[in-house]
Amino acid sequence: MNCHSYFRIFLGGDIVVKKDKPKYKQIIDAAVIVIAENGYHQAQVSKIAKQAGVADGTIYLYFKNKEDILISVFQEKMGVFVSKLEEIISRDLSAPTKMGLMIESHFELLAGDTHLAIVTQLELRQSNHEIRLKINNVLREYLKLMDEILVKGIEDGEFDRTMDIRLARQMVFGTMDETITTWVMNDHKYDLVELAPQVQRLLLKGMQA
Template identity: 55%
Template structure:
């Protein structure tokens, strides 16, 4: 399987940096190959074309992203704690990899609709994690029982996504992870059976 081969991961990492530095449209396969330290032809042993590289970047990185979030929320006691951890991990992982943040927040949005559809498929397991937290919170009676889960999921993911995009657009001049507490409080107050007042 290609994903278990060292050069595959080498090319993925090189693609993230190249696309972040040059933009998707200006990132020719030859530039990615040069950054990866491989011949141009080697790229085509692993990927069909540049579009396949971008989808694979998202698939590979999103897989790791979801895995780390799922692992981090696993030992949390309730939906409130799990949601806070999800928010923190979302911000932390992108704050720790600014090249990936640029690719996910800016470059993916400039891709064509067919490519975005493929990327949406990759995103589905993450949205399931969010759904599970909402459902758990409802069962625990922490969250209201009249919530429209697809709408709440869009609200949560959309909020996190927009905050990271703003951070990237502002050239990462502030601490993204420090936004966790405020974002968590705002979302929880919207979902809760009774309003939670943020403690100083």
């Protein structure tokens, strides 16, 4: 039994290996579309199955239950944000530059997929306590990467050494989140990415040494 099979068992048995199969992603994508177009509370499993072109029962071969679909949607999509941010952090850039790139890339990813933006900013937040706790666990990975940038900025003397890192991160994330949500609630009628530089400037000025 190797490292992988250990994780397979740990993470929920034989379902994990199915993440590679085409129908897994098919269902995830169907869920995003159905939730975005019908709203969280009108996104029945049967609708997702229909959109994915599979039978209702088939869903349960790939996901434990409906909650599992929703969390997986967030996990899979958030993975792209994490990868992108990891790539930015790995580059040899100053912390403020990294922060700026993060904001820009975060905005770009959501501006490029309005269905996803609706789902993450509005619909998924209607889910119950339990699901939101699990979603927050997924989000935590992303927030940790943000913290890395902040720590580096302080170490490099570019960010205010007296600021509370947790609060700073809450400001950065809260501001981005509010900006994006407002954009989504206004039906994406203006260009989100264009706002990135001004958001950067406001945030970086607040944090600078």
